[in-house]
Amino acid sequence: MPERESTRFWVGASTQGALGSAATGIRRLDIDADGGWTLGDPVDVGPNPMYLAIAAASGLLGIANELHEGLVSTWTLEGDGLRPFGPSTPTGSGDPCHVAFDEAGRWLFAANYSGGDLTAHPAVPDAEASDAPLSVAFSGTGPNAERQQSSHPHQVVVDHARNRVLVPDLGSDRIRVAGIAELPDRLGHSDEDDIAVHPGAGPRHLVIAGDLAVVANELDRTASVIDLVVGDEVAVFPVDERVPPRALGVSAIRLTRAGTVLIGDRDADALVALRLDADRRTLEHAASVVTGGRHPRDLHVTHDERFALVADQASDSIAIIALDGGVPTHVVDTITTPAPSCLARVP
Numbered sequence: 002m003p004e005r006e007s008t009r010f011w012v013g014a015s016t017q018g019a020l021g022s023a024a025t026g027i028r029r030l031d032i033d034a035d036g037g038w039t040l041g042d043p044v045d046v047g048p049n050p051m052y053l054a055i056a057a058a059s060g061l062l063g064i065a066n067e068l069h070e071g072l073v074s075t076w077t078l079e080g081d082g083l084r085p086f087g088p089s090t091p092t093g094s095g096d097p098c099h100v101a102f103d104e105a106g107r108w109l110f111a112a113n114y115s116g117g118d119l120t121a122h123p124a125v126p127d128a129e130a131s132d133a134p135l136s137v138a139f140s141g142t143g144p145n146a147e148r149q150q151s152s153h154p155h156q157v158v159v160d161h162a163r164n165r166v167l168v169p170d171l172g173s174d175r176i177r178v179a180g181i182a183e184l185p186d187r188l189g190h191s192d193e194d195d196i197a198v199h200p201g202a203g204p205r206h207l208v209i210a211g212d213l214a215v216v217a218n219e220l221d222r223t224a225s226v227i228d229l230v231v232g233d234e235v236a237v238f239p240v241d242e243r244v245p246p247r248a249l250g251v252s253a254i255r256l257t258r259a260g261t262v263l264i265g266d267r268d269a270d271a272l273v274a275l276r277l278d279a280d281r282r283t284l285e286h287a288a289s290v291v292t293g294g295r296h297p298r299d300l301h302v303t304h305d306e307r308f309a310l311v312a313d314q315a316s317d318s319i320a321i322i323a324l325d326g327g328v329p330t331h332v333v334d335t336i337t338t339p340a341p342s343c344l345a346r347v348p
Contacts, residue, residue, distance in 0.1 A: 007034065009347040013299075013342050016050070021314045021317050021340030022317050022339040023339060024340050025045065027064075028040055036308050037334075048066055051066070051343060052067070052097075052099050052100055054345060058102075058105050059106030061075045061102070063100045063124065067114075071091065071094055072091055072097075073111050075124050078347065092134060093116075095115035097112065098114045099112040099154075103184075108121050108123060109121070110122075112154035115153070117138060117154065118137060118139060119154055121134060121136075123185070131185070135187060139154060140173070142173060148171070152173050153170060155169050155171045167207060169216060174198050174203070176196040176207065176227065177190070178190070196227055198218065201220055202220060202237075203219040203221065204218050204225070205218065206253050210279055213282065215254065219250035222239060222240050224275060225237050226238075236283065238283070238285075241273050241286060241289050243289075244289075255300055260327065261274050267297055270293075270294060271297070272289070272292060291332075292320035294316035297312065298341070299344050301345075304346075307324060308322065308323060314341055318337055319336040320334075321334045321335070321336070
């Protein structure tokens with residue numbers, strides 16, 4: 002039997018101390034086949050490196066510095082460390098909270114939460130690309146007067162099959178759709194192509210499952226099933242009806258190979274599993290496991306899907322949770338690290 006390999010993650014964190022203790026950088030985290038772990042020393046990559054992404058094609062690490070005047074940067078993974086690949090680049094917008102690479106690893110996209118726009122940045126030198134980022138500005142509101150007073154892009158996901166990016170917009174109850182076929186000249190966007198979700202949902206993060214997407218809706222604690230071919234919300238399901246809302250809602254979402262959708266539940270400080278039936282377009286609650294921490298901001302799974310990791314930012318901890326067929330069963334261990342906000346898995 003071949004030896005099972007460990008899985009490496011890079012942990013993004015808040016350096017501002019607004020939620021959890023102030024971190025001093027991002028950290029390498031290795032999880033072995035039995036759930037044991039090794040945590041590296043902090044690496045200073047600039048202020049507030051809240052979200053990280055790794056390009057499978059190039060091995061570059063992309064970082065969103067979530068600041069009032071936002072920055073993105075790219076780094077080379079080099080053994081157990083990092084090396085700057087290029088200078089930090091302003092997004093020209095406020096509070097980039099999520100980044101993603103295109104399939105070739107040549108472009109880094111950023112969702113700018115308070116800026117209300119999507120920006121695209123050359124991740125590698127491109128003589129045809131402008132030094133200034135390409136940008137698409139969004140507008141719109143929702144019925145929640147406190148949280149939906151304007152557009153708030155919360156994530157960007159590359160829809161490889163349709164050569165576009167999908168941007169859940171918490172502020173306008175829309176999944177924004179932007180074409181990337183015309184890069185480096187422009188990002189294509191028309192409001193007519195956007196996908197509406199039900200009012201007050203507050204779409205935060207999504208995962209793609211073939212011709213469907215599943216959306217974690219922060220504000221009303223639901224998960225939407227989206228038909229990506231026709232561009233419609235076809236069904237809505239509660240994430241966990243047993244949990245009293247605390248106005249924190251749900252957060253990150255991942256899809257396992259077993260067809261289980263994992264969602265962070267900040268109202269219950271738990272990891273929730275929903276079974277996706279793609280043919281019936283349904284979601285069924287399978288399990289909820291309390292993490293033992295507070296405010297699950299992000300989550301990911303090991304390559305063999307034996308464990309899920311949940312970054313509990315407010316409690317300065319990462320929970321390691323055993324999975325059985327993609328369904329969480331119990332907490333195996335807890336890692337202490339300041340204000341973890343993101344778990345980027347090395348391919």
